Amino acid sequence: MNAFDTITDAIVRDIPELRREDLAFAPPPKLDMGDVSLRAFEGAKKLSLKPPQLAARIAQEVSFGPEVAEARPAGPYVNFRLDRGAVGRRITAEIAAQGDAFGSLGLGEGVKALVEHTSINPNASPHVGRARNALIGDSLVRLLRFEAYDVEVHYYVNDMGRQIALLVLVCDDPKQMTFDDMLVRYVEANERAKADAEFAEQGYELLVRMEEGDSETKRRFHEVTDLCLQGQVAVLGRLGIHYDCFDRESDFVKDPRLEKVLEALRARGSLFTDEDERLVVDLQKLGHPYEEGRYFVLMRANGSSMYGCRDLSYTIDKLERGAALNLIVLGEDHKLYAQQLSLILEAAGYATPEQVYYAYILLKEGKMSTREGKVVLLSEFLDEATQRAAQKVQEQWPDLSPEDQQAMAEQVAIAAVRFAILRVNPTKNVIFEWESALSFSGDTGPYVQYSCTRIASILRKHGESLPSEPPSAFPVSEDAEWGLLLQLAAFPETVSAAAENRAVAPIAQYALETARKFTTFYHQCPVLTAETGELKMARLHLCQATLQVLKNALGILGIEAMERM
């Protein structure tokens, strides 16, 4: 499993007080200090020794196998000099054996997971801020599937509510409209509602009819929201984002399961009708610690339900599907709301989906706003990226057919867009800048892809396919080779940490670092013209292993590794 098992085994055998999990390896800051380092902090704490004492003890008392040439204490670390060839051969052999599954610990074997993400209101084209939700969600799904979870992806279609009602009001004949028309109408409708109280009131009335289940009203809502949803899903599909289930909010009005929740709230004395005849939950009775956000309105005075009401039913519906892991990706503006929902669910004896939050993508001028036209739409972002990539492809591969050029350009564009958004921790506010977001050089998706094509090119020129097992003679002559091997060996722990933390950004960082280490190797170590046949074979296997790891990492990010670019 671990590349350094022989070291670990020897230590726990000779110092039985230590266990495998007390022993953590790290690459040394400089490779001339050693081939790999063992940290003595954790073990020292356990044996109540000072780290340098334990390091010295390990170096002195443990008798290591032939793979360890030297074990030297260095302060709180033990630096090992290894038989790089023997260890390197084992690393590449393992990667070859596990192939597309290398890096997966199978954490989710036999576990059902339900992930809800995107869930944009069906009234606008997704902008890059919303795309952050979809991309994080989609990559989490890929990460969980990589760890063998059985994942079902849900998209909650908010096909109800005041804003949708207003949109429906101005869409007389949706059949004649396009997705883009609808976006224009949406803005108009909202402006009109602000100025025209009567129009706004009509919206509420329509909403009431919708809740009462009036079939004609329902049909109109569906027509409008379907068109929007199709437009949204088409844009997201270009990025490789797909869903298993579309759950309509309108299917959760007057849900019988809500009664059980209301019952529980009454029992806790937290449900009341306020002076304006609204049905309200006093969350303080359920343990909410602050005055702010204490009240949660479920029903309007006219008896129509608020968003949260339907969301409660929907969440219960998701919980009852029997997934052991229930995840939802939410904008950070939903934090308080999710806590409120969670208190109510808890009071009614339900669990709460685990939340993954992300912060907004801002413009230099400030927040994005669909209504004010201050947005970067995902579709225009993708178009621009594809166009720029196509230019580059045209220069690079003029003889390729236009179709192949286009396909190549799209893969590069998707890589650029997905990587630019995914590599940043979701808690960070990022400022969107066209120049850096559309860059194909430096810390980008295309850079990682480029490393893959270089490897593919070497393997192609070699001609014959490699034997599945690396040869027993496996020379490792340069630090660049060893550095790359160490990096490859770290993939499984990177993946499992990412899965446990529900974080996908570390995978992107890992892919970048791996690509950089490969490039160093590429420039320092000729493969096809290596000095000896043995060295050439070892390097070919190292190339193949690197390609496999990069493919697996990129797969989690939803990025294609290509043969050429």
Place this chain on the structure above:
RNA sequence: GCGCCUGUAGCUCAGUUGGAUAGAGCAACGGCCUUCUAAGCCGUAGGCCGGGCGUUCGAAUCGCCCCAGGCGCGCCA
């Protein structure tokens, strides 16, 4: 005002959950294509890790207090 998130090179971001001399890219400057794809590489320069006090062998990382930005806080979703 209260709560949550963020603050690291001029700019955009990493930093293996408290560990060795804080790392990349972009921008700038200087080099490298008869040599496996220059969407690349090498080099130079760039740091009070927002500020202060603490916790300990040891802090960018943990705690408290400030400062700045983002988000949220009763008939929007």
